[in-house]
Amino acid sequence: xxxxxxxxxxxxxxxxxxxxxxxxxxxxxxxxxxxxxxxxxxxxxxxxxxxxxxxxxxxxxxxxxxxxxxxxxxxxxxxxxxxxxxxxxxxxxxxxxxxxxxxxxxxxxxxxxxxxxxxxxxxxxxxxxxxxxxxxxxxxxxxxxxxxxxxxxxxxxxxxxxxxxxxxxxxxxxxxxxxxxxxxxxxxxxxxxxxxxxxxxxxxxxxxxxxxxxxxxxxxxxxxxxxxxxxxxxxxxxxxxxxxxxxxxxxxxxxxxxxxxxxxxxxxxxxxxxxxxxxxxxxxxxxxxxxxxxxxxxxxxxxxxxxxxxxxxxxxxxxxxxxxxxxxxxxxxxxxxxxxxxxxxxxxxxxxxxxxxxxxxxxxxxxxxxxxxxxxxxxxxxxxxxxxxxxxxxxxxxx
Numbered sequence: 001x002x003x004x005x006x007x008x009x010x011x012x013x014x015x016x017x018x019x020x021x022x023x024x025x026x027x028x029x030x031x032x033x034x035x036x037x038x039x040x041x042x043x044x045x046x047x048x049x050x051x052x053x054x055x056x057x058x059x060x061x062x063x064x065x066x067x068x069x070x071x072x073x074x075x076x077x078x079x080x081x082x083x084x085x086x087x088x089x090x091x092x093x094x095x096x097x098x099x100x101x102x103x104x105x106x107x108x109x110x111x112x113x114x115x116x117x118x119x120x121x122x123x124x125x126x127x128x129x130x131x132x133x134x135x136x137x138x139x140x141x142x143x144x145x146x147x148x149x150x151x152x153x154x155x156x157x158x159x160x161x162x163x164x165x166x167x168x169x170x171x172x173x174x175x176x177x178x179x180x181x182x183x184x185x186x187x188x189x190x191x192x193x194x195x196x197x198x199x200x201x202x203x204x205x206x207x208x209x210x211x212x213x214x215x216x217x218x219x220x221x222x223x224x225x226x227x228x229x230x231x232x233x234x235x236x237x238x239x240x241x242x243x244x245x246x247x248x249x250x251x252x253x254x255x256x257x258x259x260x261x262x263x264x265x266x267x268x269x270x271x272x273x274x275x276x277x278x279x280x281x282x283x284x285x286x287x288x289x290x291x292x293x294x295x296x297x298x299x300x301x302x303x304x305x306x307x308x309x310x311x312x313x314x315x316x317x318x319x320x321x322x323x324x325x326x327x328x329x330x331x332x333x334x335x336x337x338x339x340x341x342x343x344x345x346x347x348x349x350x351x352x353x354x355x356x357x358x359x360x361x362x363x364x365x366x367x368x369x370x371x372x373x374x375x376x377x378x379x380x381x382x383x384x385x386x387x388x389x390x391x392x393x394x395x396x397x398x399x
Contacts, residue, residue, distance in 0.1 A: 006034035006169075008397075009188060009197035011176055011211055013037025014047040015152065015383050016375060017203030018159035018170075019390035024201075025166045027394045033168040034197070036190055038175035043156030045281065046205055047383055049348030051230070051261040051269060054078065054088065054148035055381035058095070059249060059256070062115040065364045066381065069392060071117045073385030074146065080387060081150060084158040087264050090148040093244030094129060096138035096333055102248045103140045109248060110142055120145040135240045137335050147244055149264045152383055176204075179214045185371055186215075199397060202374040206280040206351040212367065212374045219376055221353040221361055222299050225280045225292070226255075228272025229320060230345035233260075237341040240334050241268050247333060253312045254360050258319075258329045269345055270330055270337075273319040276302075283347045285320065304358025353377035364389065366396070373397060 007028065010021045013035050025033045039045075054077060057070035081088040097106040106123075113121050124132070124141035132143065160170050171192050178189035179200070188195040204211040212219045233241065245260040255274040262268055276296070279289035296302060306313050319326040327339045353361040353376055365377035373393060382389060 003187065003194040003196040004034070005032065006195060006197045007031035008033045008199050008201060009186065009195055010035045010201045010203055012203035012205055012208070013039070013042035013170060013172065014045060014203065014205050015043060015156060015159070015386035016205070016378050016389055017201070018042060018156060018163065019386040020201055020203055020393050021163050021168060021390075022159055022166075023387070023390035023394040024397070025163060025168050027398060033163065034195060035163065035168070035170045036174040036176060036188070036195070037170065037172045038191075040172055042160055042170065042172065043153060046348065046351060046379070047156055048153050049283070049346060050152070050380065050383060051272070052149050052152060052264055053244065053261055053384070054090070054150050055384045056118055056144065056146040057116045057381070058109060058113045058118060058144055060116065061362070062112060064362075065392075066362070066385075067116045069364065069385040069388040070381045073381070073388035074148070076387045077150070077155070077384055078148070080158075081155070086151055086154045086158060088148060088150040089264065090146065091243055091262060092143060092145040093147040093246055094124065094132055094136070095142040095144065095246045095248055096129065096136055097140045097248050098138055098332060100139070102138075105248045105251065106140055106142050113144070118144070118146060133242055133245060135334050135336050136245060137333065149244070149262055151264050176211065176214070179211070181216065181371075198371065200372040201393065201397075202372065205378070206349060208351065208374060208376050209353075212376065215369075215372055215374070217367065217369055217374065219367065219374070221355055221365065221376055222295070222301065223280065223351050224296055224299065224302060224354045225277035225282065226274045226350045226352050227277040227282060227347055228274055228350060229347045230269050230271035231323075231326065231342040232345040233268040233270060233337075234341055234343050237337075238268050240336055240341075245333055253309065255312075258326070260330075260333065270342070271326075271345065272348065273316045273326065274350070275316050275320045277349050280349065280351075282349060299354070299356070301354045301356045301358045305354060305360070308358055350379050352379055366393070368396065
């Protein structure tokens with residue numbers, strides 16, 4: 001049987017893969033663009049297993065790819081949602097400083113946000129903070145008006161419609177089984193058939209390092225899966241939270257910490273923690289994939305990371321095992337919250353790139369090679385920034 005021919009073949013039908021396919025289609029209107037997604041539907045992992053927040057670029061190092069693409073990305077994503085009739089809301093958020101040390105970090109956060117191009121940031125006194133969020137504990141806050149919430153599943157579906165309408169193809173159930181260089185381009189073997197492609201874009205998320213190796217490259221990072229678990233606040237206690245409530249990040253720890261998020265279709269979610277997942281798609285403590293777990297535990301970078309952050313690792317695990325411990329972390333922001341106010345929520349798995357020295361890769365990380373480009377680190381805010389990331393990738397490929 002002959003192979004289906006594409007000019008550009010994207011592996012991974014999450015937000016970044018779909019947005020990249022659409023941007024390639026628009027930049028090269030005569031090209032045939034194909035997306036291969038291994039699941040039965042698009043957007044089944046990081047794209048929709050998240051808090052549904054539109055991140056505006058507050059936290060990221062000025063000048064970094066994350067900062068540039070988050071700021072551009074939220075504008076483009078918001079406009080995309082307006083054009084496509086997708087549910088979204090720019091509701092704003094407050095970042096809360098619990099003590100004097102937090103106030104100093106809050107000031108630095110504000111400076112960083114201004115450097116990244118955010119507008120309308122407003123420092124809040126303790127009293128002003130409680131006017132916005134009466135149940136919050138904190139000595140100061142920062143109001144970030146550009147932050148929002150969105151239905152990312154609807155974004156995925158809209159991207160598919162546009163790709164197909166433009167003459168592209170999106171194949172689901174199409175796990176990639178093999179990659180072979182041809183001259184020029186690639187021969188791709190998948191569960192739905194064989195494909196020939198001139199250029200390969202690896203947006204495989206939780207499996208991107210494996211696809212990279214399958215393509216003959218040796219990535220300098222490994223994907224370490226961290227599960228983030230959420231609770232929902234019971235309906236009768238949702239008056240405790242009005243907007244999005246976030247802590248000031250602790251520079252000692254590599255993760256943001258638990259926060260409160262309004263959901264676009266109603267309800268309030270709190271979390272996530274960050275615990276090592278025993279499978280790359282391990283959405284619960286009991287989901288174990290021996291191949292994934294062996295790859296994680298045999299990686300020297302993981303043990304160096306755990307030695308660097310032992311208290312964080314044990315603290316996050318305690319939150320995973322005990323609702324009381326999880327609630328105690330939430331009470332630092334909203335003291336009135338009680339374990340009985342929490343109902344089980346969802347979970348997501350973050351595809352976090354880590355180096356062999358135990359460093360988490362903080363910025364988006366792209367690896368170009370001959371006739372291919374590999375996206376090897378695209379955690380939050382990649383969902384928000386997906387259209388901007390796709391544009392960046394398409395521009396790199398054109399160059």
